[in-house]
Amino acid sequence: MIETFQRTLPNGITLSCRASGAPGRPLMLFLHGFPEGAFIWDALLEHFSQPEHGGYRCVAPNLRGFEQSSAPPAVEDYRPHLLVQDVRQLATTESADGVIDTLVAHDWGGAFGWGFANAFPAQVRRLVILNSPHPGTFARELRDNPVQQQASAYMNFLARPDAPALLAADDYRRMWPFFTLMGAGSDGFGWLTDSVKDQYRALWDAGLRGACNLYAVTPLKPAMPGQDAPPIPQLPRERLTIEAPTLVLWALDDSALLPGLLDGLEDYVPKLKLVKVPGATHWIVHEQPQRVAAEIEAFQRGT
Numbered sequence: 441m442i443e444t445f446q447r448t449l450p451n452g453i454t455l456s457c458r459a460s461g462a463p464g465r466p467l468m469l470f471l472h473g474f475p476e477g478a479f480i481w482d483a484l485l486e487h488f489s490q491p492e493h494g495g496y497r498c499v500a501p502n503l504r505g506f507e508q509s510s511a512p513p514a515v516e517d518y519r520p521h522l523l524v525q526d527v528r529q530l531a532t533t534e535s536a537d538g539v540i541d542t543l544v545a546h547d548w549g550g551a552f553g554w555g556f557a558n559a560f561p562a563q564v565r566r567l568v569i570l571n572s573p574h575p576g577t578f579a580r581e582l583r584d585n586p587v588q589q590q591a592s593a594y595m596n597f598l599a600r601p602d603a604p605a606l607l608a609a610d611d612y613r614r615m616w617p618f619f620t621l622m623g624a625g626s627d628g629f630g631w632l633t634d635s636v637k638d639q640y641r642a643l644w645d646a647g648l649r650g651a652c653n654l655y656a657v658t659p660l661k662p663a664m665p666g667q668d669a670p671p672i673p674q675l676p677r678e679r680l681t682i683e684a685p686t687l688v689l690w691a692l693d694d695s696a697l698l699p700g701l702l703d704g705l706e707d708y709v710p711k712l713k714l715v716k717v718p719g720a721t722h723w724i725v726h727e728q729p730q731r732v733a734a735e736i737e738a739f740q741r742g743t
Contacts, residue, residue: 442482446508447501449529451522455501456508457530458482461489463497466541467534470500471527473547473572474598474651475607475615477643478502483729484544484736493737496541499534501526503549505650507643518653524555531563539563542740546570546725548654554682561683566743568687568736571694571722573701575660576680576708581700582662583672589662591696596664598655604648612644622695622721629727636726685711687739689732691720713739 441460448454458478468488470481478500485498502509504526505518512518532538543564545553550572557567573581581588597603607614619632655661659673686709692699699716706712715735720727 442485447530447533449526449533451525451529453504453510453512453526453529455504455510455526455530457499457501458485459497459499460485461495461497463534464536465489465495465497467531467539468494468496468498468542468544469527469531469534469540470498471543471545471549471553472500472503472506473549474654475618475640475644475648476547477507477639479639479643480546480725481544484725484733487733488736493733494740497534499530501530503552505647505653507646509650511647511650513649515653515656518650518657520551520555520658521559523552524559527552527556528560528563539565542566542568542736544568544570544736545572547572547722551575557682557684557686558679564684566687566740567682567684568689568739570689570724570732571691571697573697574680574705574708575675577701577703577705578660579672579675580704581698582660585698585700588698588700591698592662593665594696595655595658595661598652599661600652601656603652603655607648607652608644612641615640615644619723622693622723631723631726680708682709683711685713685739685743687713687715687735689715689717689724689735691717691722691724691727693718693720694722696722713742 443459446454446456472478472480481500485500488494488496489498505511531540540563543553550569553567553569554574557564725732
């Protein structure tokens with residue numbers, strides 16, 4: 441059974457959350473991406489809360505700016521370290537020692553998962569990343585790979601001040617193609633049903649400004665057409681390494697995040713298990729939830 445609640449953090453941010461499993465059990469925390477919300481994890485929350493699958497306390501917050509979570513108005517309120525702070529403070533409310541047994545993250549959630557595991561290595565035992573580029577390889581590909589630059593060009597649209605209004609127009613006409621045009625298998629799994637669309641409408645009706653601010657604030661974007669490429673930050677190596685055992689589950693038919701992002705990943709993540717999934721797209725959590733659960737469970741057993 442899924443429970444919902446609001447959690448106000450010490451930093452004043454309130455996160456609306458979905459959860460399953462008894463408080464006090466080892467914590468699994470799930471972080472969604474754009475244009476998603478916490479509800480995408482419901483099947484996994486229920487799965488991993490069952491005793492035969494670990495009996496975890498499973499919690500999925502809506503990130504700041506999404507659903508009923510706090511949506512501060514300023515672009516700078518969405519800087520990555522502030523979202524990482526949200527994750528850390530939420531973990532302290534759900535775990536006596538603030539430790540996350542398994543942190544599972546997709547898309548933008550993965551950006552904050554990478555950041556959390558780097559900044560607070562003692563507070564995460566395992567990291568699971570689904571189609572979310574490591575900042576080191578993403579920065580490299582945005583600098584050097586024209587194909588990835590073109591695949592990421594949509595980020596500049598989402599960073600525009602008028603993007604939320606344009607996305608909301610005509611019953612979110614511009615939003616649905618994010619799902620159906622992401623890769624060869626996007627519309628072949630049958631997951632985007634009317635009831636799922638209604639869940640997304642309810643999520644987006646709460647507002648898209650905060651979600652789009654993630655794109656506005658990040659320096660990791662390709663050049664605008666006809667303009668010079670913006671400077672891509674060169675982070676020191678100590679800001680990029682991950683000590684925790686890490687599973688990267690990568691759907692290969694993701695047309696926005698290309699497989700070149702996996703090259704050299706082991707240099708930053710020594711305890712890496714990489715599983716490539718052909719025939720799945722960026723929306724693998726929707727498309728193949730049973731496969732995702734099985735891969736995570738096998739990883740947990742092996743670490």
